Amino acid sequence: MPSTGRLTRADAEAMDAADELALLRGEFLLPGGIVYLDGNSLGALPRRTAERVREVVEREWGRDLIRSWNANGWIDLPARVAGLVAPLIGASADEVAVADSTSVNVFKLLAGGLRLRPGRRVVLSEEANFPTDLYVAQGLSRLLGDVELRLVPRGSLRAALGNDVAVLLLTHVDFRTGEIHDLAGLTRAAHDAGALALWDLAHSAGAVPVDLGGCEADLAVGCGYKYLNGGPGAPAFAFVARRWHSALETPLSGWMGHASPFAFDTRYEPAGGVARLLCGTPPVLSLAALECGVETVARAGIEGLRRKSMALTQLFVALVEQECRAFGFALASPREAERRGSQVSLRHPKAYAIVQALIARGVVGDFRTPDILRFGFAPLYLRFTDAWDAVAALREVMENREWQRPEHQARARVT
Amino acid sequence: MPSTGRLTRADAEAMDAADELALLRGEFLLPGGIVYLDGNSLGALPRRTAERVREVVEREWGRDLIRSWNANGWIDLPARVAGLVAPLIGASADEVAVADSTSVNVFKLLAGGLRLRPGRRVVLSEEANFPTDLYVAQGLSRLLGDVELRLVPRGSLRAALGNDVAVLLLTHVDFRTGEIHDLAGLTRAAHDAGALALWDLAHSAGAVPVDLGGCEADLAVGCGYKYLNGGPGAPAFAFVARRWHSALETPLSGWMGHASPFAFDTRYEPAGGVARLLCGTPPVLSLAALECGVETVARAGIEGLRRKSMALTQLFVALVEQECRAFGFALASPREAERRGSQVSLRHPKAYAIVQALIARGVVGDFRTPDILRFGFAPLYLRFTDAWDAVAALREVMENREWQRPEHQARARVT
Numbered sequence: 001m002p003s004t005g006r007l008t009r010a011d012a013e014a015m016d017a018a019d020e021l022a023l024l025r026g027e028f029l030l031p032g033g034i035v036y037l038d039g040n041s042l043g044a045l046p047r048r049t050a051e052r053v054r055e056v057v058e059r060e061w062g063r064d065l066i067r068s069w070n071a072n073g074w075i076d077l078p079a080r081v082a083g084l085v086a087p088l089i090g091a092s093a094d095e096v097a098v099a100d101s102t103s104v105n106v107f108k109l110l111a112g113g114l115r116l117r118p119g120r121r122v123v124l125s126e127e128a129n130f131p132t133d134l135y136v137a138q139g140l141s142r143l144l145g146d147v148e149l150r151l152v153p154r155g156s157l158r159a160a161l162g163n164d165v166a167v168l169l170l171t172h173v174d175f176r177t178g179e180i181h182d183l184a185g186l187t188r189a190a191h192d193a194g195a196l197a198l199w200d201l202a203h204s205a206g207a208v209p210v211d212l213g214g215c216e217a218d219l220a221v222g223c224g225y226k227y228l229n230g231g232p233g234a235p236a237f238a239f240v241a242r243r244w245h246s247a248l249e250t251p252l253s254g255w256m257g258h259a260s261p262f263a264f265d266t267r268y269e270p271a272g273g274v275a276r277l278l279c280g281t282p283p284v285l286s287l288a289a290l291e292c293g294v295e296t297v298a299r300a301g302i303e304g305l306r307r308k309s310m311a312l313t314q315l316f317v318a319l320v321e322q323e324c325r326a327f328g329f330a331l332a333s334p335r336e337a338e339r340r341g342s343q344v345s346l347r348h349p350k351a352y353a354i355v356q357a358l359i360a361r362g363v364v365g366d367f368r369t370p371d372i373l374r375f376g377f378a379p380l381y382l383r384f385t386d387a388w389d390a391v392a393a394l395r396e397v398m399e400n401r402e403w404q405r406p407e408h409q410a411r412a413r414v415t
Numbered sequence: 416m417p418s419t420g421r422l423t424r425a426d427a428e429a430m431d432a433a434d435e436l437a438l439l440r441g442e443f444l445l446p447g448g449i450v451y452l453d454g455n456s457l458g459a460l461p462r463r464t465a466e467r468v469r470e471v472v473e474r475e476w477g478r479d480l481i482r483s484w485n486a487n488g489w490i491d492l493p494a495r496v497a498g499l500v501a502p503l504i505g506a507s508a509d510e511v512a513v514a515d516s517t518s519v520n521v522f523k524l525l526a527g528g529l530r531l532r533p534g535r536r537v538v539l540s541e542e543a544n545f546p547t548d549l550y551v552a553q554g555l556s557r558l559l560g561d562v563e564l565r566l567v568p569r570g571s572l573r574a575a576l577g578n579d580v581a582v583l584l585l586t587h588v589d590f591r592t593g594e595i596h597d598l599a600g601l602t603r604a605a606h607d608a609g610a611l612a613l614w615d616l617a618h619s620a621g622a623v624p625v626d627l628g629g630c631e632a633d634l635a636v637g638c639g640y641k642y643l644n645g646g647p648g649a650p651a652f653a654f655v656a657r658r659w660h661s662a663l664e665t666p667l668s669g670w671m672g673h674a675s676p677f678a679f680d681t682r683y684e685p686a687g688g689v690a691r692l693l694c695g696t697p698p699v700l701s702l703a704a705l706e707c708g709v710e711t712v713a714r715a716g717i718e719g720l721r722r723k724s725m726a727l728t729q730l731f732v733a734l735v736e737q738e739c740r741a742f743g744f745a746l747a748s749p750r751e752a753e754r755r756g757s758q759v760s761l762r763h764p765k766a767y768a769i770v771q772a773l774i775a776r777g778v779v780g781d782f783r784t785p786d787i788l789r790f791g792f793a794p795l796y797l798r799f800t801d802a803w804d805a806v807a808a809l810r811e812v813m814e815n816r817e818w819q820r821p822e823h824q825a826r827a828r829v830t
Binding site for chain 2 (some may be wrong): 266
């Protein structure tokens, strides 16, 4: 990015021309006329996925039917996808399981983590954590009766790590602001206090490199349908550090996590390692789509993606400040690219209507209550000119007061 | 079926000609040269599914992206599919939720059921129940510490309904033998003992009509990928009788079961009714496939399907007895069609190798440990001549001792 002077669209075009990852956009089927800044809610469709899902449905299910579990390797799909996710989060392939939803995996690992810290009955988290993580902790707390979910402000987490804390439950990249937690430091602090750390990587995996191994992380979960491009409601993943493998118990001890599922024994015996985190029958169609999605990230390389992502968000912030200074936006994300994930969030009292007006112009971001405009920059398929065009649209929405139109006020069911 | 004399293939052909449901086979994409008697493990692919999944992937995900949650009704998919499942099991649409796997739903309802019976800490089941139900009960038991899973033989269930039993956990149609439990009588017996009944309808839904409402059933779960034709690892369903709606708590309290998921409140507040059983983000591709699968059953009508299913299994039993008397098979299923589900199971010491030899001839059934050959008769797409051809193949496998071939001995990963 030019360091001086007023930025123009030509600057963005030059950045696209110099972008070594620019060709990756061609691997996705993107609609024309849209600037898609919502890959952090739902990643775009890889071309290969459309073809692969058709193949799995028509050939593997339709023609090969039940024998596909062996002949087409369906039974190995969870482990195969896990092997692709692992390097993105600094894990070994045998430390990752792909199954169920993020929420269900939080439940498994939170329950399992509590058992690894007998005598400690507090789950520590922050109020700003993604709600489903808190809800699941509340559900486990009600079920067990003697577990407390303690919520503190972000800045008080370290101080709140008392000797009654069993598990520190945090999301690495904040879903509203994009602020990145110090995963290494907070994991160390949890360990120093005798607790385990359980990280939700929903907004990290595929966009922000994570080094779970290097940080001596204990437990983590993450989402398949955001930066991993697995499709709507894709399966999620769970990470368990190898040192906990033999001790970790999952309360969701379904047959696919059994040491010998097809022995049909009456008594549950956990499979070795993370395979015990599988529960029901693997969702093959969804896993096939997720495999293609994760491959797009794996092929691109997570380090290069992070560099491009930071450049994209940096340009967007600079452009908002250049073009939209008059309209009362506040930057909700950290100003330093290193401290935020692959998103830029702005605050504005009319956030909801402004987001709707942008969508009407083909700039798709999302609103997060109460006053956040959230713009995700999936570096696999976004261009620097997309950042320019988005800010140009934002400026026009504000200048023309398009957000005041009646059709932009009514709340949709899903926001 | 002719009541006297030796059955011939012409008799089966005549039954096909008279079959009012015969045309439904055309709604499925079935491979040529195969007699598929494994629709109880994995239902066949409906033609419509192939088209619908392509549409969801390419148009709804690829083109409409995130706005599909509202614009293409993704957010309503779980309730829409639930509305199709409900009449098949004698439930109201607002008593069924479609989410997660059968195993995960057993966990939700077992935990929820235990809370509805405070002071009682026994889950009663039978040793022959499908293992994942037992495993999940064991996982919950280990998690809670004071819950006992008590397993008794089938004939002792009523006597074992003591005043410490909170939940009677049974599978309606036995996965090995196909024997049907007296759902109404056992539910009544559970109620008389002050317990709730939780029924697993995995081998019933879509093949055997169930009247949960008429039986005053409390809780049930079921599988989407067997007779509902939802595809490999399809989402499962859960039933909660309306009278329990306000009291039932799920420990898996994820954001999609929240009263207002997009308010992003810190505190979990359950949605009204069964909607609280949703947990993570709905798996859209899998739900779209499941919707098409359930529609095939709904269009055909469950009562007519049951009549055809009974006629198919009756013919198969008669043919095995006519053609294969010399080979040492024992009928593992009840002889009376009314007392068995849509399957016929035989016992034979060489069951595994015989099943492999049949598969090599294109007759696909499955083996269930230790000595069961299991043949599922999905009435939507099977013909009476399929029953004839299957038995003819079985006879040749035995006469020619094809099962002795070395390639039929080695156990596959998934059986």
